[in-house]
Amino acid sequence: MKNTIAERITDFIKLFPPFDHLPHHDLYQLAEEISVVYLDKDESLYNQGKPPKEHFYMVNQGAIRVYRHDGENSIEVEMCDEGDVLGLRPLIVQENYTLNAKAYEETIVYAIPIKIFNDKFENNNKVSKYLITRFASNSVAKFSQADNEKIFADYKRTTQTDYFSSKISLLMNSAIHCDQEATIKQAATIMSENKISSIFVINKERPIGIITNKDLLHKVATGTFGIDQNVKEIMSSPVVCASPNVSIAEGQIIMLKNKIGNVCVTKDGTPQSTLSGILTQQDIVASLSNNPAVLMKQINRARTISRLRELRQQLNQLLQRYINQHFSFTHTLTVVAELNETITEKTVEISLKELGKTPPVKFSFFSMGSQARKEQLVPTDQDNGMIFEDVPDDRLEETRSFFTGFAKIINKNLHAIGYEYCPAEMMASNPTWCLSKREWESQFKDWIFNPNEKNILLSAIFFDFNYVFGDRQLVKDMSTIVHENTKNNPRFFMFMSKDALKSPSPLGFFRQFLVDQDGVHKDQFNIKQRALMPLIDAARILTLQHDLQGINNTAERYYKLRELEPQNAEIYEACAYAFKALLKYKTKNGLMTLGEDDGKFIKLEHLSKSEKVKLRRCFKPIKSIQEVITLRFQPIL
Structure with a gap:
């Protein structure tokens, strides 16, 4: 006689890797x-x-928060929900839970x-491939069957350097150094x-700087500095450091953010402590076959827009693979x-x-919206602006004309890569959004001190901005203007x-989804x-109210608010989880409809009952956070 519970479990696990x-x-x-x-x-x-238990786990219903303690801090790694596998790695490599x-x-x-x-699937090729790619591989292109056989040949060895849990101390090498008194x-x-x-x-024994081959080429070989001068004349400082206890994934994020090829490993992760070693991108590539560093390197070496378009398409493939293989969404994001910012x-x-001219004054090109918040996964339309140094009134329009012409080339090239033009022309090529520093200050003050419906709408768009290229200080000054x-x-x-509060709970009175009533997306x-x-x-x-500068990402904003307002910590944590879960769902939908839209319109008839339940669960924090906003700011509705 059939075991009904086993049948039910089988019907569930067969929907997800590695069992699918x-x-x-x-x-x-x-x-x-x-x-x-x-x-x-x-x-x-x-x-x-x-010590690890004798089981690993798959979430059937609900959600599991995965986090680690780092001193007194609790650092969230991922929120696992339906179909996610966890607790497997310690069993494979026979170590305690990290x-x-x-x-x-x-x-x-x-x-x-x-x-x-293990008895049933240890020698199953498909399971082995899943385990390797799930915990280690970060390849940027699809592999041929021959490539697969090479990459996944040594399953036991490769999993020893798990990308997310293994420490960089496992890969780092001894750091060669010289004293600060040495000559070049x-x-x-x-x-x-x-x-x-x-x-x-x-x-x-503390690192105060680094010298690379590029420094010798551009600063010494050109005759700018002599070989008998002190090393401090050409070194880059301060040094980007990491603790030996951070994961390989975190080490790579540090390199990506700072656009460097190696990171200095010190005892406590700061330049004020003893030098321990060095971790390079090559170390990671060698240990994990392929990873995003390869794609980053290709982007930095690109010389044409057509090449960047190819690499953006590869980034889509990387994103699709991460989603399919249930990689940590926090890490994926x-x-x-x-990579998108680069x-x-x-x-x-x-x-x-391509412009072939030298800008007349300092400038900065900045992004807005989802890209500025680092939440743009599937390509959307462009939202960007330009700020340039103040000039005399008689030169203002001439200077603006130069930068709008430059911005038209940028917007055209971004469009060629795959970022659609903004229908509302919220782009730097629009003279309205290509302004001097003084004009931006006047514009922000007008929005803030004359908060009519139009100005508030523009504030919501323009207050999430992030530096992309040019003079970084100009963008920092913009942020200061807003917060002051x-x-x-x-x-x-x-x-x-x-x-x-203009968008209330996504559910109607009878808990039905509120859908569009007309247009091309009717009933979606x-x-x-x-x-x-x-x-x-x-x-x-809430971030503006707390005067928090430099935190644009929505989930990170909620995590910071959780620290600042312990009385509302549960609400803020729920909002962070709900946001990432909803963004993940939008991303998956966008990858399925690539070319149609960015995934924001969902056909409800395509959702299973379980998916609808999960979405409804994510809607609960919306009501809670809107109650916080209502009580705190007393808006006249």
Whole structure:
């Protein structure tokens, strides 16, 4: 007689990797050995530092928060929900748990015995490939069958350097260095003898700078500096550092953000402590086959817009692979955002060469909206602007004309790469958004001190901006202007909160989804407008109120608010989780409809009952955060 529970488990796990292409008979035999675990809210599944259990887990219903303790801080790694696998790596490499897992809400998980799993699937090629790609591979192009056989040949060895959990101390090498009193000739001799491309400069065993082959080429070989001068004359400082205890993934993020090829490893992760070693992109590539560093390198080397278009398409493939393989969405979001930003930066650089003229004054090209918040995964339309140094009134229009002409080339090239023109012309090529520093200050003050409906709408768009290319200080000055003029400005916050509340709960009275009533998207659910934007708008207002500068990402804003307002910590954490879950769903939908829209319109008939339940669960924090906004700012609705 059939075991109905095993049948139900089989029907569920066969929908998700690594079980989605395996024979039903084998899955049923495994399902007979699987235990069902019920967890109350905040109940632990496993704990950091503890020996691994005999099972790994798959979430059936609910959500599991995965995080780690770093001193007194709790750092969230991922929120796992339906179909996500967790707790497998410690069983494979036979080490203690490096992370904590706790139920975010009432949750059901399947406990899968590792011994039975190994007995049945250890030699299964498809399972081995999944495990490798899930925890290690970051390839940027599809592999041929021959490539696959090479890359995944040594399953046991490769998983020893797990991308997300292994520490960079596992890969780092000894750092070659010289004393701060050394000459450039002495440093170059050490580099030559050791056949290395960079050398650290130290003072009492602490790194104070770094010299690379590029420094020798551009600063010494050109005659700018003599070989007998002190190394401090040409070194780059301060040094970008990391602790030996951060993961390989975190080490790579540090390199991507700083656009460098190596990171200095010190005892406590700061330049004020002892030099321990060096981690390079090559170390990571060698240990993990392929990863985003390869794509980043190709982007930085690109010389044409057509090449950048090819690389942007490869980035889409990378994103698709990460989503399909259930990579940490937090990590996916960070990696794709950094690569996407570098493509935009490179586009501006190529456009400036295409222009063939030297800008008359300092300028900065900046992004707005989802790209500025580092939330743009599937390409959307362009939102950008230009700020240039103040000039005398008689030169203002001439200078603006130069930069709008430059911006037209940038916008044209971004369009060629795959970023559509903004229908509302919120682009730097529009003279309205190509302004001097003084004009931007006047514009921001007008929006802030005259908060009518149009000005508030523009504030919501333009207050999320991020530097891309040019003089970074100009963009920093813009941010200062915004924060100085919104501080202690209750009237502005009252109007802004009214705008943020214009989209109520996405559910109607009978808990049905509120859909578009007419137009080409009739009867479809707009996940961006009805679910994501209320969370984005609320986070922006609260961030401004707390005068938090330099934090644009919506989830990161909520995590910071959680620290600042412990009394509302549960609400802010729920908002961060809901936002990432909704953005992940929009991204998956956008990848399926690539070329039609960016995934914001969802056809409800394509959703399963389980998917609808998950979406409704993400809507709950919207009501809570809107209640916080209403009570705090008292908008006149």
